[in-house]
Amino acid sequence: MQRTPRCPSLSKGESALAKPKISGVHIVRKETKSGRKEYHYAFRGGPRFWHSSMGPATGPAYHKAYARIMEKHQRVHFGCAPDSVSAAIRAFCDSIAFAKLKDRTQRDYVKYLDAFEGEFGKEPIKMFEESDSLIEIEEWKSKAFGHSVHAYDYATTVVTRLLNWAQKTGRLRFHHHNNVERHYKVDRSGHVWLPAEIQALLDVAKERERRIILTCSEGGLAPVDACALTHGNVRKTPRGRRLYFHRKKTNNVTSFPVTPALAEVIDTTPPGQQTLLVSLRGKRLQPERVSQIVKDVVRRANRAASQDASKTPVRTDLRLYDMRGTAATSLLRAGCSLNEIAVCMGWSMRTASSMIERYARVVPEVTDEVLDKLERAEQAQRRRQFDA
Structure with missing residues (x-):
């Protein structure tokens, strides 16, 4: 029977924060665009139980992950x-x-x-x-x-x-768990951050919070993409710059123009900082943390609005991901074509068409702009009739 190393327990008095050596752990290091990453395997050829994005390879969490994967390996292979x-x-x-x-x-x-x-x-x-x-x-x-x-x-x-x-893979000839009904259905197209709400956040945000809000609202980035941005994702164009990257979720190519607000984020990134965005303590920013940061700013903005009637309150049912819709409507209002919006947002043409149709109904500025176009068209029609 193959014997595999057991998870060592910490001896009495040993610091949980010290970096312990677990006998047999196999570590693979890789250089990526976002920096060096480490992958920890229970043993050479064995299951992976830790990687650098999960945090430092120290302490009880690291030991627990190792013990869990080893227990599962023993149970599956020998039990x-x-x-x-x-x-x-x-x-x-x-x-x-x-x-x-x-x-x-x-x-x-x-x-x-x-x-x-x-x-x-x-x-x-x-x-x-x-x-x-x-x-x-x-x-x-x-x-x-x-x-x-x-x-x-x-x-x-x-x-x-x-x-x-x-x-x-031949373990089953067939199974019956197909076409099972899903019950979770949500349409958040009606949840779009209005310009005044974004400004309310910026008015009370601290510097690093402000950078996060500008990047997500201006660039329409999901948190996982925003956290991974580096200067390497900034490309020159004939007339300016763009953010060029593959979306983590779909691997679709995204090419978004660098607006003045995004340029502020890029150009004020401190020298030596690997990513454009960092945590409030200056460490690597985790996608799960971004949403909480924005929620904290929303609470601060609403507290300010409750004390000053001239300030705009922010709807509490808005989510960080809704800022993608905000960016899409900005492109729509700027007169971008469907294909241009799809490229900028990293959507397929079908998804872009569906999303824009939804968002266009709920943004009041779009309604006003459509009204202006209708009025201009009627005036032009009357002038043509008069000239005739």
Whole structure:
């Protein structure tokens, strides 16, 4: 039987913040556009349990991640049948299909796969060829994720992805978890930050908060893309500059013009700072932190508005991601074509058409501009009739 290293426990009095050496851990270092990254594997050829974007490889969290992956490795490889659900999950997590997923998606999948394994791990994977398995999966989802419609649907997605992979690799002949109804539906096209609301945030924001707000609202960037921006993403054009990058979510090429506000962010980036945006303490900015920073500024802006009637309050149901719609409507109002908007936002033509149609209905400035165009058209028609 292959023996694998056990997770060492911290000795009494040993500092949890000291960087302990775990025997057998295999570390791979890679140079990327955003800097050097480290990937930690339980052993050479073994499962990955840590990477540099998760934070420093020190302390209890690091040890816990190592212990968890080792316990799972032992359970899957030495404590379950090769045709079990646990073995299928392990093989899926080691597959190229899983490796192709983004790091954030992998972390999300692991949470749901762990819960799924806890319920069905010892069962044979062939159980899902039976139609009654649908009832068991539904009961599990209701018990584990019934508190959240979004989490319930995400569990549906992960299980379907796992079973589709099992079918493609011959572990299943077929399964019944296809075309399962989704319940989480949301249309946030009506939630667009108005110019006055963005200005209300800027009025109370600190310098690093201001840079984050300007980048997301002017460039229409998702937090994960905004956090990764460097001077290498700034390209010269015949008449100015642009932000050029691949969206993390879709890998679509995005090319957005550098507006005066974005130019302010780029040109005032301190020398030696690797990314254009940093955390409030000057460290690497994490995408999960960006939303909370904006929420804090919203609360501060509304506190100021409650004390001064001349200030604009900000709607509390707005989210950071809604700033992408704000940027799209700005392009629409500037007279950009559908193709230009698609390129700038990193959307397909179909998505751009659908999104612009929605946003155009809810932005009051667009309505006023359409009214002006109609009035100018009527005046031109009357002049032509008079001249005739």
